[in-house]
Amino acid sequence: MGKPKANRRVSPKEKGKRGDPPAERAKGGAAPRTGMARDVGAVVLFAAALGSGLSLATYSSLDAALIAHGIAPANLVGPVGHRTASALYGVLGLSALVLPFGLGAAAWRLFRGAPPRITLVSAGAYTVLTLSVATLGHLALAGSVSLPFPPGGAVGAALARPSVHAFSLWGSVILVGATATVAAIVACDLKVQTVGAALWRALAATAGFLSRRLATAVDEHRVAVAELRAEEAAERERRLAAEQLAETAEIEANGEEAHEEARAVAGALALEQLRRDTFEDPAWVEGLAPAPEPREEAEGAGEGEPAAEEPPRRRRKAREPEKAVDVRAELEDPAALPVPARAEKPEIVVSQAMLERARKKEKKKEAPAFAFQKAGDVFQLPATDLLDVHDEKAKDLDTAGLTRTAEVIVATLAQHGVDGTIKHIRPGPVVTLYEFSPVAGVKLARIENLDKELTMALSATRIRIIAPIPGKGVVGIEVPNRDRATVWLRDILESESFASAGGFLPLGLGKNIEGIPYCVDLQRMPHLLIAGTTGSGKSVGLNTMILSMLFRQTPAEVRMIMVDPKMTELSTYEDIPHLLLPVVTDPQKAARALQWAVDEMERRTQILADTGSKDLKSYNGKVEKLRTEGRTFEDRDEAAPPRKLVVVDVAAGESEDEVSARAASDAAAGGGWHPLPGEAVAGSPEFEDPTAPPPADPVAARDEKKLPQKLPYIVVVIDELADLMMTAPREVEISLARLAQKARATGIHLIVATQRPSTDVVTGMIKNNFPARITFRLASRHDSQTIINGPGAETLLGDGDMLVLTATAPVTRVQGAFVSEEELHRVVGFLKEQGKPVYDESILKAREGAGPGGYDPDEDDPVYDQAIDLVSRMEEVSVSKLQREMRLGYNKAAKIIERMEREGIVGPPNGVKPRQVLIRPAGETSAIPNV
Numbered sequence: 048m049g050k051p052k053a054n055r056r057v058s059p060k061e062k063g064k065r066g067d068p069p070a071e072r073a074k075g076g077a078a079p080r081t082g083m084a085r086d087v088g089a090v091v092l093f094a095a096a097l098g099s100g101l102s103l104a105t106y107s108s109l110d111a112a113l114i115a116h117g118i119a120p121a122n123l124v125g126p127v128g129h130r131t132a133s134a135l136y137g138v139l140g141l142s143a144l145v146l147p148f149g150l151g152a153a154a155w156r157l158f159r160g161a162p163p164r165i166t167l168v169s170a171g172a173y174t175v176l177t178l179s180v181a182t183l184g185h186l187a188l189a190g191s192v193s194l195p196f197p198p199g200g201a202v203g204a205a206l207a208r209p210s211v212h213a214f215s216l217w218g219s220v221i222l223v224g225a226t227a228t229v230a231a232i233v234a235c236d237l238k239v240q241t242v243g244a245a246l247w248r249a250l251a252a253t254a255g256f257l258s259r260r261l262a263t264a265v266d267e268h269r270v271a272v273a274e275l276r277a278e279e280a281a282e283r284e285r286r287l288a289a290e291q292l293a294e295t296a297e298i299e300a301n302g303e304e305a306h307e308e309a310r311a312v313a314g315a316l317a318l319e320q321l322r323r324d325t326f327e328d329p330a331w332v333e334g335l336a337p338a339p340e341p342r343e344e345a346e347g348a349g350e351g352e353p354a355a356e357e358p359p360r361r362r363r364k365a366r367e368p369e370k371a372v373d374v375r376a377e378l379e380d381p382a383a384l385p386v387p388a389r390a391e392k393p394e395i396v397v398s399q400a401m402l403e404r405a406r407k408k409e410k411k412k413e414a415p416a417f418a419f420q421k422a423g424d425v426f427q428l429p430a431t432d433l434l435d436v437h438d439e440k441a442k443d444l445d446t447a448g449l450t451r452t453a454e455v456i457v458a459t460l461a462q463h464g465v466d467g468t469i470k471h472i473r474p475g476p477v478v479t480l481y482e483f484s485p486v487a488g489v490k491l492a493r494i495e496n497l498d499k500e501l502t503m504a505l506s507a508t509r510i511r512i513i514a515p516i517p518g519k520g521v522v523g524i525e526v527p528n529r530d531r532a533t534v535w536l537r538d539i540l541e542s543e544s545f546a547s548a549g550g551f552l553p554l555g556l557g558k559n560i561e562g563i564p565y566c567v568d569l570q571r572m573p574h575l576l577i578a579g580t581t582g583s584g585k586s587v588g589l590n591t592m593i594l595s596m597l598f599r600q601t602p603a604e605v606r607m608i609m610v611d612p613k614m615t616e617l618s619t620y621e622d623i624p625h626l627l628l629p630v631v632t633d634p635q636k637a638a639r640a641l642q643w644a645v646d647e648m649e650r651r652t653q654i655l656a657d658t659g660s661k662d663l664k665s666y667n668g669k670v671e672k673l674r675t676e677g678r679t680f681e682d683r684d685e686a687a688p689p690r691k692l693v694v695v696d697v698a699a700g701e702s703e704d705e706v707s708a709r710a711a712s713d714a715a716a717g718g719g720w721h722p723l724p725g726e727a728v729a730g731s732p733e734f735e736d737p738t739a740p741p742p743a744d745p746v747a748a749r750d751e752k753k754l755p756q757k758l759p760y761i762v763v764v765i766d767e768l769a770d771l772m773m774t775a776p777r778e779v780e781i782s783l784a785r786l787a788q789k790a791r792a793t794g795i796h797l798i799v800a801t802q803r804p805s806t807d808v809v810t811g812m813i814k815n816n817f818p819a820r821i822t823f824r825l826a827s828r829h830d831s832q833t834i835i836n837g838p839g840a841e842t843l844l845g846d847g848d849m850l851v852l853t854a855t856a857p858v859t860r861v862q863g864a865f866v867s868e869e870e871l872h873r874v875v876g877f878l879k880e881q882g883k884p885v886y887d888e889s890i891l892k893a894r895e896g897a898g899p900g901g902y903d904p905d906e907d908d909p910v911y912d913q914a915i916d917l918v919s920r921m922e923e924v925s926v927s928k929l930q931r932e933m934r935l936g937y938n939k940a941a942k943i944i945e946r947m948e949r950e951g952i953v954g955p956p957n958g959v960k961p962r963q964v965l966i967r968p969a970g971e972t973s974a975i976p977n978v
């Protein structure tokens with residue numbers, strides 16, 4: 048019988064092959080059939096899903112009538128589809144739509160070979176899901192939407208009723224909603240977290256989308272509002288600018304009444320600012336309310352006095368949305384609105400000069416063409432008609448732009464911790480000055496250090512900060528105008544400032560920043576040092592200065608020496624009758640010319656001392672008087688001999704009468720007062736007036752020659768000191784220093800220009816002796832320091848923008864006058880037609896031992912021997928005669944004459960006459976008893 052079957056262990060393989068129980072075998076044999084049934088089931092379910100889906104989706108209640116009349120219904124699945132859908136909707140309501148999805152999902156599972164058990168669970172879950180959705184449909188939509196079937200169907204209605212009864216509506220919704228969710232999870236085999244995460248993502252995406260849409264909408268709205276406001280503000284500013292310009296002019300004309308008007312305009316501007324502030328706040332939508340008309344605002348502002356404490360409070364108020372309505376109310380009633388201090392607009396102070404620009408044209412026609420022109424005997428001064436006419440229409444003042452710039456300045460400074468206000472704006476032709484008052488405690492250096500920030504904020508090329516403006520207690524911020532006006536030389540020369548500028552040598556420099564003509568008197572300065580980088584307007588400036596003098600003075604009154612080593616600028620003046628020398632271009636010769644000027648200064652000093660004249664003006668005054676009387680200095684001295692102090696030696700028994708008699712005999716012997724050390728007071732030949740007509744009567748001319756002659760002023764103009772300093776630094780430096788120290792009284796003045804203000808050119812000695820300086824734009828702050836003892840020149844704009852420093856006034860900014868080449872040539876041509884210059888070129892010849900002043904002829908001096916040889920052949924000699932004959936400097940000639948006097952070769956000084964020569968050349972018999 049073998050082993051019992053129960054004890055035998057069988058491998059699973061074997062189980063399958065031969066040990067399978069009948070049931071398992073039957074199962075294994077049915078597998079192919081099961082697979083087929085599943086596939087068939089899947090297809091059937093898919094077809095049912097599709098059919099039901101199409102039936103439901105294309106359901107229409109009207110189809111019933113169509114079908115009744117034998118017409119094909121709209122339902123895609125035909126009358127059957129319509130009826131099926133109608134039944135499903137009727138029973139299940141909207142939840143009928145779950146059915147096709149459920150059938151489709153089941154078909155999909157069968158296709159994938161999922162176990163039928165799971166499919167059954169899923170089917171159960173779907174059923175529950177369908178029922179709960181039907182109930183929810185009824186709970187949520189019954190009575191509120193119009194559908195051709197009950198939203199929850201018959202089933203939904205049936206289930207909802209007891210549920211509502213038990214849990215009321217919200218309880219039922221929660222309960223049925225939870226049931227539906229669970230059913231969906233089971234039916235779709237989903238995890239709670241997955242569903243939660245999906246829901247959360249959906250919510251987040253929806254929220255993000257909505258917030259983006261909202262932000263875009265707000266931005267678009269804000270931009271639209273801002274554009275609207277900008278247009279509104281621009282229009283208002285245009286109107287205000289036009290009104291204010293007219294009113295500013297009226298202020299000047301109508302005094303008090305116009306002042307009220309100005310206040311009204313200021314109030315209107317302040318109100319506008321407040322409106323802007325309000326509008327930019329969160330309450331901006333409210334701010335769209337139309338602004339009150341400026342006229343009304345002005346009236347309101349005019350009634351309320353500015354309240355210093357108002358602005359912060361008012362701003363805060365405007366920023367509280369719930370109070371924005373109040374602000375609007377105030378805006379609509381400007382009469383109730385005090386003008387806040389913050390919104391107080393700076394006063395635009397338009398100088399009379401600027402206002403007159405518009406009226407100038409008419410005025411000019413009324414005025415004489417050349418008010419100060421004086422008719423010389425022969426020489427005719429040039430008329431300003433030689434210069435071009437520039438009737439440029441004065442541009443309207445951009446008050447809105449000026450105010451805006453002031454706001455930017457205040458805001459930028461505040462941004463960097465410097466609070467304050469701008470009270471006055473002073474527009475000028477080229478720059479506008481904003482006067483900034485910082486609050487107490489602000490260090491001015493901080494403001495100065497913010498120049499770059501301000502320059503950037505104002506989009507300016509350069510700005511200049513004057514901290515503080517001397518005598519004003521405010522900080523000046525000079526901002527270049529967008530449109531620079533040109534200052535024409537003709538306007539300056541025709542201005543009252545120039546006509547009334549006192550002094551002999553007025554220089555029409557240009558206009559100050561308020562547009563007022565700015566003229567200085569070279570005689571008072573009394574010398575001028577000018578610096579400026581190339582292209583800064585230095586040469587044009589020199590031309591306007593030279594022309595100012597040429598328009599004013601004849602060659603008999605002013606002579607010039609021009610030194611132009613660059614051989615560019617001053618050569619234009621070649622051959623005008625005012626020149627003492629051809630324009631000097633050789634630096635060596637320039638050094639000699641300077642030395643000559645020093646000698647001439649010494650000579651003049653002596654003349655002034657001997658004629659008892661304080662300065663050249665007083666000397667020329669005396670000469671003029673003597674000439675009208677037909678007398679000389681000698682005649683004058685005889686007519687009114689000087690009082691002489693005599694000492695009575697009482698101790699020696701001398702009486703007053705004896706002493707007087709002794710003094711009288713001394714005087715008779717030539718020991719009396721002598722005005723000149725042997726010099727002829729009459730002008731040296733080089734100072735003869737080249738434009739004077741030839742004398743009609745030679746006898747009268749000879750008598751006339753005996754009369755003293757006036758001495759002209761001498762102006763030495765050097766364009767490029769650096770070139771001279773490279774050639775003969777020591778000589779030039781000493782000459783310039785000596786002239787600068789002493790030449791003023793003698794009528795010799797210097798204008799020295801350089802583009803290199805380094806300390807090897809403008810040495811300490813030169814600088815110290817030139818207290819008056821002008822600087823055009825310089826390369827660095829350091830250079831500026833050298834010239835005007837402080838910064839500023841490096842921030843100038845070029846094109847004639849300059850700073851003027853005099854010994855008596857603080858640094859003044861001036862826009863230099865402009866004169867074109869053509870104008871210059873016209874004037875020079877006119878002058879040349881008047882006469883030719885008389886040059887004394889011996890001035891430029893090299894002199895031996897021509898060192899300034901220190902010469903003292905010793906025993907073996909060959910020059911002294913030559914001088915004795917020369918003098919012995921003369922009857923009379925004077926220092927200047929010896930000077931000319933031997934081409935010596937004045938000092939050297941004077942020293943030689945003094946030694947000759949000591950040695951008995953020439954006589955003592957003889958009033959204004961030359962000295963008598965007391966020797967004869969070797970071999971000749973002397974006619975003079977004491978030789």
Ligand SMILES: Nc1ncnc2c1ncn2[C@@H]1O[C@H](COP(=O)(O)OP(=O)(O)OP(=O)(O)O)[C@@H](O)[C@H]1O
Pocket residue numbers: 533534579580581582583584585586587588802846847848862863864865
């Ligand atoms: N006062 C002015 N107003 C308007 N423009 C001016 C004025 N001065 C000078 N300019 C302009 O600047 C240019 C240069 O001026 P200028 O020749 O005087 O400079 P510079 O300092 O003498 O230079 P350089 O040393 O190279 O000769 C002029 O051609 C002119 O266009």
